Amino acid sequence: MNGSFRVGSLFGIPFYVNASWFIVLALVTFSYGTELGANFPQLGVTASFALGFVAALLLFSSVIAHELGHSFVAMSQGIEVKSISLFLFGGLASFDRESKTPGQAFWVAIAGPLVSLGLFGILRTLLLGGGTLTPLTAVISLLASINLILALFNLIPGLPLDGGNVLKAIVWKITGDPYKGVVFAGRVGQIFGWLAIGTGLLPILLGYGPQWWNILIGSFLLQNAGRAAQSAQIERTLSSRTAADAITPHSPIVRSDLTLREFANQHVIGNTREWKRFLVVDETGKMIGAIAADDTKTIATSDWVKTTVAELTQPLTLETIAASASLLDALKMMERIHQNELPVADETGAIIGLFEKNTAIEILRSEREARPSETPETSDIIANNESSQ
Ligand SMILES: [Zn+2]
Structure with a gap:
């Protein structure tokens, strides 16, 4: 989150505070300090505000x-908590992944x-039996109400609230489809967002000032509920396609036993894209390295017929993605290893092509054009692959 800084750890979980939080801390300290001062004049100004600060x-x-x-429940399911x-x-608690089952x-x-x-x-329970009202019982009473609220x-x-996540889990359980759960709970969240904004604006019709807090909360709900539904749509699209479906046509893959002449004729001349580097595979299709297109220039053209690609191959090891892996998994891997392309390997380990990040973005764009009511933001693909509560 923008404007957040880390203040330490809680049970090993990185703990962040957003700058906006200090506004609330000051407001609560001020409003509760004032209230305590009015109810308990014997406290004096300093003690009232000190107690207000403690209450905050x-x-x-x-x-x-x-x-x-x-x-803690997420951690018990093996989910990593990235931050609170x-x-x-x-x-807000952010997790590295979602739960595996609706339960x-x-x-x-x-x-x-x-x-x-x-x-x-x-x-x-602490307040039971306490007869007289003291500053201490007043603070306990406030805290009790805050926890109930x-x-x-x-x-x-409605998403993004906890109740929305509960609703999502229920719809997921009934339909067997987590995405339907998110979309449904996201829509309900949007309805609550509009309701909050409506109740914030209603007083204007009656001649009063608007309820800014309701409008603010409503906008927050609306924005996040919409985002939840959109990212579910993106995940659904990316999960329904495999890496094999998204291989770049005429991928820069070349066999090591080709001569440079054959390599130039079959892969370089007439290729719609000017590849700087080709992955080199052996006769079984396994990757053994890479050849830079420019390196062919170090060999006289007349010698191309008797020089093989193998002779110019530089060793290179790259992580590969299985052809059957989903595009979502492929993108997560790219994010992890900081690469925008991945060689795709079939079940024998043979390289069958290259998957590029841009292809996934293109797929999402064409999906969006086919469904104009949804407007997923492609830049959020990775950002939204984490869940939060
Ligand atoms: Zn919660």
Whole structure:
């Protein structure tokens, strides 16, 4: 997230705070400090605001506990938690992948609200039997309410909220299709986003000022719900095609036993693309290195008929992708090894062509043109391959 910086680790999970969070910290400290000062004049100004600050920190500890709830369940499923962040609207835990089954996804989603409900229960129990109202009980009471609100707000059944992830898991379970779950819960999230914006604007019709917080939350929901549905669409497209489906025509693959003359005639002259480098394979199709197109110039043209590609081959080892692997897996591999192209190998290990990142982007673009109502952002392909709660 832009404007975030790391402040340490929580149970080995990198912990980030967004600059926007300090605005909320200041607002909560100020508003609660003022309230405490008014209710308990004996505290004095300094102690009121100090207590307000402590209450604000405890409030955000509640948010962190909620995110740790999601994170611990995810970790128990072998999912890596990449980060926990605090920002304007609360907290966010990012995972390196999604749960494998709808049941597992359900538990990751519900764990956060369950932690918040549990904290609400514990804090309310602490207040039982306490007769007089003191600054301490006032802070505990505030925290209890905050945890209840955290649980209930997050259970609204639309993405990107936890309730949306619960709904996604349910639709996934019923239809057997995780994408249908995301698209459905994303649409419901958009409806809640519009509702929030509507309730924010409604007071204007009645002659009052707008409810800015509702409008802000609504815009946040709308933006993220739409993005969830779009990235599901992208993932679906990329998962439904294999690397073999997306091989570049006339890929720069050449056999080592060809003479330079044959290499030039068959692969270089008349090729629609000017390849700088060709992968060299042996007679079984296995990759043994690469030849640079320019290196042929070091040999006199008259000698091309008696020089083989093998003689100019430089050793090169590249990771390959299986022909049957999905484009999604291929793109993830590219991201991991920082390459924009991958040799595609069949089940015998023979190289059958080259898969280029641009081909995947082209496929997504043509899908989008075939379906104008959806507008997936191709730049988000990788960014959206992580999930968050
Ligand atoms: Zn949550």
